[in-house]
Amino acid sequence: xxxxxxxxxxxxxxxxxxxxxxxxxxxxxxxxxxxxxxxxxxxxxxxxxxxxxxxxxxxxxxxxxxxxxxxxxxxxxxxxxxxxxxxxxxxxxxxxxxxxxxxxxxxxxxxxxxxxxxxxxxxxxxxxxxxxxxxxxxxxxxxxxxxxxxxxxxxxxxxxxxxxxxxxxxxxxxxxxxxxxxxxxxxxxxxxxxxxxxxxxxxxxxxxxxxxxxxxxxxxxxxxxxxxxxxxxxxxxxxxxxxxxxxxxxxxxxxxxxxxxxxxxxxxxxxxxxxxxxxxxxxxxxxxxxxxxxxxxxxxxxxxxxxxxxxxxxxxxxxxxxxxxxxxxxxxxxxxxxxxxxxxxxxxxxxxxxxxxxxxxxxxxxxxxxxxxxxxxxxxxxxxxxxxxxxxxxxxxxxxxxxxxxxxxxxxxxxxxxxxxxxxxxxxxxxxxxxxxxxxxxxxxxxxxxxxxxxxxxxxxxxxxxxxxxxxxxxxxxxxxxxxxxxxxxxxxxxxxxxxxxxxxxxxxxxxxxxxxxxxxxxxxxxxxxxxxxxxxxxxxxxxx
Amino acid sequence: xxxxxxxxxxxxxxxxxxxxxxxxxxxxxxxxxxxxxxxxxxxxxxxxxxxxxxxxxxxxxxxxxxxxxxxxxxxxxxxxxxxxxxxxxxxxxxxxxxxxxxxxxxxxxxxxxxxxxxxxxxxxxxxxxxxxxxxxxxxxxxxxxxxxxxxxxxxxxxxxxxxxxxxxxxxxxxxxxxxxxxxxxxxxxxxxxxxxxxxxxxxxxxxxxxxxxxxxxxxxxxxxxxxxxxxxxxxxxxxxxxxxxxxxxxxxxxxxxxxxxxxxxxxxxxxxxxxxxxxxxxxxxxxxxxxxxxxxxxxxxxxxx
Numbered sequence: 121x122x123x124x125x126x127x128x129x130x131x132x133x134x135x136x137x138x139x140x141x142x143x144x145x146x147x148x149x150x151x152x153x154x155x156x157x158x159x160x161x162x163x164x165x166x167x168x169x170x171x172x173x174x175x176x177x178x179x180x181x182x183x184x185x186x187x188x189x190x191x192x193x194x195x196x197x198x199x200x201x202x203x204x205x206x207x208x209x210x211x212x213x214x215x216x217x218x219x220x221x222x223x224x225x226x227x228x229x230x231x232x233x234x235x236x237x238x239x240x241x242x243x244x245x246x247x248x249x250x251x252x253x254x255x256x257x258x259x260x261x262x263x264x265x266x267x268x269x270x271x272x273x274x275x276x277x278x279x280x281x282x283x284x285x286x287x288x289x290x291x292x293x294x295x296x297x298x299x300x301x302x303x304x305x306x307x308x309x310x311x312x313x314x315x316x317x318x319x320x321x322x323x324x325x326x327x328x329x330x331x332x333x334x335x336x337x338x339x340x341x342x343x344x345x346x347x348x349x350x351x352x353x354x355x356x357x358x359x360x361x362x363x364x365x366x367x368x369x370x371x372x373x374x375x376x377x378x379x380x381x382x383x384x385x386x387x388x389x390x391x392x393x394x395x396x397x398x399x400x401x402x403x404x405x406x407x408x409x410x411x412x413x414x415x416x417x418x419x420x421x422x423x424x425x426x427x428x429x430x431x432x433x434x435x436x437x438x439x440x441x442x443x444x445x446x447x448x449x450x451x452x453x454x455x456x457x458x459x460x461x462x463x464x465x466x467x468x469x470x471x472x473x474x475x476x477x478x479x480x481x482x483x484x485x486x487x488x489x490x491x492x493x494x495x496x497x498x499x500x501x502x503x504x505x506x507x508x509x510x511x512x513x514x515x516x517x518x519x520x521x522x523x524x525x526x527x528x529x530x531x532x533x534x535x536x537x538x539x540x541x542x543x544x545x546x547x548x549x550x551x552x553x554x555x556x557x558x559x560x561x562x563x564x565x566x567x568x569x570x571x572x573x574x575x576x577x578x579x580x581x582x583x584x585x586x587x588x589x590x591x592x593x594x595x596x597x598x599x600x601x602x603x604x605x606x607x608x609x610x611x612x613x614x615x616x617x618x619x620x621x622x623x624x625x626x627x628x629x630x631x632x633x634x635x636x637x638x639x640x641x642x643x644x645x646x647x648x649x650x651x652x653x654x655x656x657x658x659x660x661x662x663x664x665x
Numbered sequence: 666x667x668x669x670x671x672x673x674x675x676x677x678x679x680x681x682x683x684x685x686x687x688x689x690x691x692x693x694x695x696x697x698x699x700x701x702x703x704x705x706x707x708x709x710x711x712x713x714x715x716x717x718x719x720x721x722x723x724x725x726x727x728x729x730x731x732x733x734x735x736x737x738x739x740x741x742x743x744x745x746x747x748x749x750x751x752x753x754x755x756x757x758x759x760x761x762x763x764x765x766x767x768x769x770x771x772x773x774x775x776x777x778x779x780x781x782x783x784x785x786x787x788x789x790x791x792x793x794x795x796x797x798x799x800x801x802x803x804x805x806x807x808x809x810x811x812x813x814x815x816x817x818x819x820x821x822x823x824x825x826x827x828x829x830x831x832x833x834x835x836x837x838x839x840x841x842x843x844x845x846x847x848x849x850x851x852x853x854x855x856x857x858x859x860x861x862x863x864x865x866x867x868x869x870x871x872x873x874x875x876x877x878x879x880x881x882x883x884x885x886x887x888x889x890x891x892x893x894x895x896x897x898x899x900x901x902x903x904x905x906x907x908x909x910x911x912x913x914x915x916x917x918x919x920x921x922x923x924x925x926x927x928x929x930x931x932x933x934x935x936x937x938x939x940x941x942x943x944x945x946x947x948x949x950x951x952x953x954x955x956x957x958x959x960x961x962x963x964x965x966x967x968x969x970x
Contacts, residue, residue, distance in 0.1 A: 136866045143862075146855045 168199035237291035243298035273576035317372040324512035403638035524552040539588040551641030679783030739941035792817035826868035839941035842934040
């Protein structure tokens with residue numbers, strides 16, 4: 121009986137949380153799944169039945185393989201398990217095949233791969249220092265962090281309803297972050313390199329990794345005031361890092377290099393023919409830009425400044441994925457977005473390099489250059505990573521709203537340690553999660569998404585408020601008002617709008633409203649995070665790296 | 666709700682007796698009686714217009730024409746029917762009288778004990794045992810009626826966590842054929858596991874399996890007067906739990922994956938009912954033992970303190 125007790129994990133809260141969320145995921149198996157389900161079934165079929173040389177050329181289905189090779193190999197391994205469930209799903213010609221066994225297999229594969237995510241959360245919890253050990257369990261930062269990560273609403277609905285494999289990918293990212301916290305830099309770099317070859321969207325945060333590893337790992341010591349000691353550059357470390365990255369890339373892209381298919385692979389991975397915004401506008405800066413453009417064009421038409429014949433009909437809001445021209449404001453090209461993103465990350469380069477730094481401005485340094493000139497160890501790296509992810513979400517080309525998770529999950533690690541970060545996190549996460557609502561538009565999922573969202577939001581706000589109750593309140597009146605406004609917005613979009621006459625004339629109005637409202641919140645959170653990185657209080661004495 | 670009515674009656678009667686029939690008790694009795702009669706009259710007034718009307722309502726409420734049991738239910742009669750087809754052998758009125766007698770006899774000790782010593786804990790335990798007796802021995806019981814027993818068990822969950830959790834697991838298992846018909850296998854398995862994990866982590870049930878925790882101390886002391894070697898009760902119960910859980914899991918797997926043989930198409934549902942019935946009989950004995958021996962220890966403790 122004693123063995124049974126140990127096996128049942130009496131009193132082990134982490135296992136209980138992990139098991140609980142796994143059981144919840146099992147309950148979500150029969151829910152709505154999007155076209156991503158067919159995408160992954162198609163990739164299973166492609167990798168199973170075709171030779172490697174055909175993988176990036178196959179186009180029977182419209183959902184062509186557009187992830188890096190490691191993910192293709194992952195699908196290949198999965199397909200060998202899939203054949204025991206239902207052989208038919210591995211036929212490339214069986215478009216939109218979704219028997220009950222296929223569904224069961226795919227859903228269970230996502231749930232199973234989340235094991236890596238749970239392990240990564242476990243490792244991250246080890247990096248968080250519990251402030252006062254005497255508190256009760258539900259007030260410990262480790263407990264709150266575990267719930268915020270494992271029971272994350274966005275991850276649950278994107279992975280287990282909408283259907284994607286983000287769980288284990290974020291597990292890899294969190295694992296690499298945890299390794300960097302534990303000063304195991306080589307492993308961190310290795311995990312990140314592997315992650316890049318699973319899904320190239322993580323390129324957004326690669327600059328943070330690059331600069332941090334270069335500054336804090338390759339330069340082994342600092343001068344007493346915290347700046348870099350140039351003669352402590354370690355060639356061995358640089359070369360070993362380079363070797364790791366090179367080997368991983370060789371393993372991934374090598375076969376395709378040998379087959380002379382690299383251009384084709386890259387054209388699949390980076391499809392710039394798609395438009396600035398996705399079919400549903402991600403709530404970033406360009407959503408606000410588009411909305412402004414629309415408003416100005418309407419005003420211009422009304423005031424007769426614009427000729428109606430010059431305006432392209434049904435631009436942008438028609439919900440199709442194409443290239444569009446803006447009507448009033450200058451049009452945006454991919455290059456523009458790249459430049460904006462880079463500027464956001466590396467702002468004030470000119471000032472930093474040219475002007476001398478008076479002592480009182482020592483504390484005011486921008487993000488990447490913060491990492492370089494005044495490293496604050498892994499915590500500073502994490503802030504920079506979050507800021508990179510959020511900036512690229514704000515200014516990127518053809519950003520999907522799911523990319524907000526890339527900023528939310530690392531931010532969770534920051535939120536349990538400082539009150540300022542907690543308030544930014546709560547705004548970002550609430551608006552980010554709300555912006556995911558249009559992904560699940562079917563009626564049976566409506567109660568599920570509303571209740572799960574309420575559960576997560578109420579828990580995160582109350583637990584973080586309790587954790588930081590000794591400091592000033594987390595929200596001011598403006599932020600509270602904004603967050604409460606999400607409720608009426610949801611009621612309007614889901615319950616009131618379908619019964620009005622506007623449903624026929626402007627069917628995309630609720631999406632537009634959701635996107636613009638959330639864009640305001642996310643921009644505000646980005647701005648606050650940026651300011652907090654710039655004006656972070658001087659840490660004081662140096663840390664020997 | 667007849668399942669729960671007798672304990673209410675006995676508890677209230679016991680309270681009246683305690684206050685003394687020659688004073689406050691009598692007043693309370695009269696007040697209770699008036700309340701009950703008044704509410705009954707209010708509900709039934711429209712149907713008292715004709716005698717035939719009243720009889721028809723009664724006939725619909727107690728469908729004695731439907732037979733001893735319908736389909737498969739984790740009942741004594743259904744399980745007994747596997748070996749001896751009593752449903753077909755005995756005439757209808759004999760079945761009625763038999764089930765009535767068995768039900769009444771099985772709940773009599775607990776009710777008498779409650780009348781003599783009304784206490785909150787005794788009341789809840791008697792609710793459990795009466796409902797269980799009704800479920801096991803009554804006429805025309807539906808499988809869903811096990812919920813009428815599960816509800817009072819939830820009320821004693823905090824005092825006897827181990828046995829209550831075990832009972833609630835078995836009660837969900839007994840509904841398996843019904844849930845399969847409704848295609849609720851995955852949700853029921855998941856929620857059963859979630860419930861089990863919740864009980865294990867919040868009540869630490871596996872640490873509360875000693876005799877004292879199971880409220881069986883006084884019982885085993887009494888038995889040890891005659892059989893000095895009776896020290897293995899706690900371990901026996903743990904083994905029984907293990908066997909029960911393993912059987913339930915195996916039967917669930919078999920029902921889902923295998924096809925029943927041609928000659929016995931209902932094999933698995935009958936097996937489920939049979940195993941559940943055995944478990945329920947064990948629980949009936951256990952709860953009755955607790956009720957009978959608990960009051961004794963209560964009295965003894967009062968004497969000591």
